Amino acid sequence: MSTSDSEEDSYNERTALVASEIPSVPSYQQDPDQPQPADMEPRRRTVAPEPAAEPPSLDRSAVEREPVDLEEEEELPLKYGAKHVIMLFVPVTLCMVVVVATIKSVSFYTEKNGQQLIYTPFTEDTDTVGERLLNSVLNTIIMISVIVVMTIFLVVLYKYRCYKFIHGWLILSSLMMLFWFSFMYLGEVFKTYNLAMDYPTVAMIIWNFGVVGMICIHWKGPLQLQQAYLIAISALMALVFIKYLPEWSAWVILGAISVYDLVAVLCPKGPLRMLVETAQERNEPIFPALIYSSAMIWMVGMANPARHAEPTNQDTGSSDEEAHRSEGSALARDWVEPETQVSSGMNRSYSTEDDLDEEDRGVKLGLGDFIFYSVLVGKAAATGGDWNTTLACFVAILIVSVAVRKTKCWRRK
Amino acid sequence: MNLERLPNEEKLTLCRKYYLGKLQMYVCVWGFAFLPFLWLVNVVWFFKEAFVKPTYTEQLQIKTYVKRSGLGLLLWVAVLTTWITIFQHFRAEWGEVGDYLSFTIPLGIP
Numbered sequence: 001m002s003t004s005d006s007e008e009d010s011y012n013e014r015t016a017l018v019a020s021e022i023p024s025v026p027s028y029q030q031d032p033d034q035p036q037p038a039d040m041e042p043r044r045r046t047v048a049p050e051p052a053a054e055p056p057s058l059d060r061s062a063v064e065r066e067p068v069d070l071e072e073e074e075e076l077p078l079k080y081g082a083k084h085v086i087m088l089f090v091p092v093t094l095c096m097v098v099v100v101a102t103i104k105s106v107s108f109y110t111e112k113n114g115q116q117l118i119y120t121p122f123t124e125d126t127d128t129v130g131e132r133l134l135n136s137v138l139n140t141i142i143m144i145s146v147i148v149v150m151t152i153f154l155v156v157l158y159k160y161r162c163y164k165f166i167h168g169w170l171i172l173s174s175l176m177m178l179f180w181f182s183f184m185y186l187g188e189v190f191k192t193y194n195l196a197m198d199y200p201t202v203a204m205i206i207w208n209f210g211v212v213g214m215i216c217i218h219w220k221g222p223l224q225l226q227q228a229y230l231i232a233i234s235a236l237m238a239l240v241f242i243k244y245l246p247e248w249s250a251w252v253i254l255g256a257i258s259v260y261d262l263v264a265v266l267c268p269k270g271p272l273r274m275l276v277e278t279a280q281e282r283n284e285p286i287f288p289a290l291i292y293s294s295a296m297i298w299m300v301g302m303a304n305p306a307r308h309a310e311p312t313n314q315d316t317g318s319s320d321e322e323a324h325r326s327e328g329s330a331l332a333r334d335w336v337e338p339e340t341q342v343s344s345g346m347n348r349s350y351s352t353e354d355d356l357d358e359e360d361r362g363v364k365l366g367l368g369d370f371i372f373y374s375v376l377v378g379k380a381a382a383t384g385g386d387w388n389t390t391l392a393c394f395v396a397i398l399i400v401s402v403a404v405r406k407t408k409c410w411r412r413k
Numbered sequence: 414m415n416l417e418r419l420p421n422e423e424k425l426t427l428c429r430k431y432y433l434g435k436l437q438m439y440v441c442v443w444g445f446a447f448l449p450f451l452w453l454v455n456v457v458w459f460f461k462e463a464f465v466k467p468t469y470t471e472q473l474q475i476k477t478y479v480k481r482s483g484l485g486l487l488l489w490v491a492v493l494t495t496w497i498t499i500f501q502h503f504r505a506e507w508g509e510v511g512d513y514l515s516f517t518i519p520l521g522i523p
Contacts, residue, residue, distance in 0.1 A: 190517040198500045198514040204493065208450035215443075215451070220436065222458045 084363040085402050087294045091231055092401075093394075095370045098235040099242070099378040100390055108188040109243045110382045117244045119143050124246040136248035140256050143249075147257075148271075151264065155271045159278055170289045174217055174233070178210040181236040217289050230292045234367050238374035242382060250379055257372065293364045373397050430472070433462060437478040444482060449489035452482040 103109055116123070119142055122135035157166050183206050190197050213233075216226045245253065264270035279286050380393040437459060444452040456479055463472065463479040504515065 187517060194519040194521070195517065196501060196504055196519050197516045198504075199516050200514070201493070201497055201500070202516045204447065208448055211446075211448055212450050212454060222454065225454060 087363055088365050088401075089398060091227060091292060091294070092365075092370060092373055092398075095231045095234050095238070095374050096377045096394060096397075098231070099238050099374040100381045102185075102189075102235070102239055103242065103378050103381045106188050106192045108192070109239050111243075112246075115244065116246060119146055120245060120249050122249075124248055132248060136246070136252045139246070139249040140252040143253050144256050144260060147260070151271045155275045155278075158275055166287065170287055171214075171218065174214060174289050175210070177233045177236055178213040178229075179206060181240060182206060182209055182232075185236060185239070227292060227294070230367060231370065234292075234370035235374060238371045238378055241371070241375050242378045247383070250375070254372070254376060254379075290367055291364050292367055292370065369401075373401075430475075433459070434474045434478075437475055441478050441482055444485060449486050449493075452486040452489070455479065455482040456486060 114123075114125075120139040121142070122138050124132050124135055126132045126135060154166065183202075186202065186206065212221075212225075213229045215221055216229050241250070261272075264272040267273065276286070376397060377390060377393045381390040384390065437455065440451055440455045444455065459475055459479050463476045466472070500514070507514075
């Protein structure tokens with residue numbers, strides 16, 4: 001089956017998401033730059049309600065970062081690292097559970113009927129092991145090059161402010177996910193459980209699911225619903241990968257992707273890093289459809305007066321505008337990298353202000369990571385017959401992700 | 414009412430309520446496009462705001478929207494339930510029409 005943008009996009013999402021783990025120093029830094037009447041300490045610590053109108057500069061942030069107390073530095077990762085990691089465990093686990101449950105029950109996703117994605121043209125039905133290995137490696141090379149090209153394309157578009165194009169692309173791919181893939185999924189589930197279903201009802205279900213999903217992800221919606229939708233589309237994407245990637249290619253690709261992630265995210269010239277840095281420089285949130293955030297400062301029901309005081313000051317116009325601005329700035333503020341001491345500092349300062357702040361200090365994780373982990377666990381569940389393999393994979397992923405985060409955290413110090 | 418004279422907190426709450434009303438209006442209107450799920454989201458999301466929180470000026474508007482969404486939702490639920498029951502019951506008897514309407518046909522059951 002020839003997949004569409006969504007495949008590439010999902011990989012872009014995936015890779016773009018890893019970028020979310022880059023410490024977003026600048027956007028945090030601007031908050032302490034807000035003029036505060038108090039002295040240096042609280043000034044550094046206090047998160048001003050709104051980031052300044054002018055975009056923060058990377059230089060300032062570097063300077064600001066230094067004077068945090070040593071004690072606090074040591075304390076913070078311990079206090080906040082665990083909490084944030086746990087906040088991410090739940091959605092990742094949910095996604096994996098959905099994927100594994102589907103794999104185990106709906107046989108469609110484990111049937112190999114010889115169809116492959118156009119990105120993995122080499123077949124694995126070869127005569128010798130050597131050939132098979134060679135084909136997997138070739139498939140991987142093709143897949144990774146596609147990903148690299150698409151990522152660079154995305155970064156270039158972003159740098160040259162072709163926002164319309166990017167938004168259109170994202171909307172198209174989320175449309176595809178929400179309508180087409182969920183239609184297929186629903187069909188397969190009904191077939192598995194041998195239920196009769198008629199077209200009008202299915203049309204209603206898919207229509208509702210899709211439209212509310214689009215609204216929640218790209219516009220406004222209750223936070224939990226948005227999270228649920230993001231988990232759902234990650235699971236759908238993971239299922240598609242599990243079905244259409246041949247066995248050995250899948251594992252080699254997974255390995256190669258991790259390496260690519262590290263390179264793209266940590267290298268100074270890596271595309272993902274550039275993407276995140278550009279977003280921070282411009283003080284803009286990264287595209288909504290790509291990031292899972294565990295807390296969003298949303299005016300409806302969760303508004304924190306201290307945060308929104310500034311937009312209300314400056315904008316007496318339409319409330320929509322305010323909501324957008326506060327959302328934008330809130331997202332920029334929320335761009336927490338729990339690994340960094342800076343963000344930890346921010347966290348702490350928030351907690352001194354308001355209880356709500358601490359819970360609102362969400363973490364963000366790229367959807368790509370969700371898909372990645374789910375594909376891993378799903379493949380394990382599909383290949384290995386029993387639950388031990390699956391559970392072992394699951395535990396390994398959790399441990400590794402915790403370890404990676406902690407390492408980044410300590411490294412940043 | 415002069416917005417500059419209000420303290421921050423009040424401004425916030427005011428704009429929040431205004432915003433809620435607008436958001437709700439959009440959601441309600443859109444729900445007419447065969448989207449009972451949207452109405453459900455509206456009801457659940459704004460239920461606390463409308464009925465549990467202490468009264469404020471714009472709350473009345475929010476309440477009306479929640480009620481309207483609730484009504485629309487109930488109506489749709491009734492329609493859908495009726496249709497699904499009819500379809501499941503009479504699918505076999507309808508013969509060709511039944512098959513034409515079917516998205517999935519169970520195997521082994523007439």
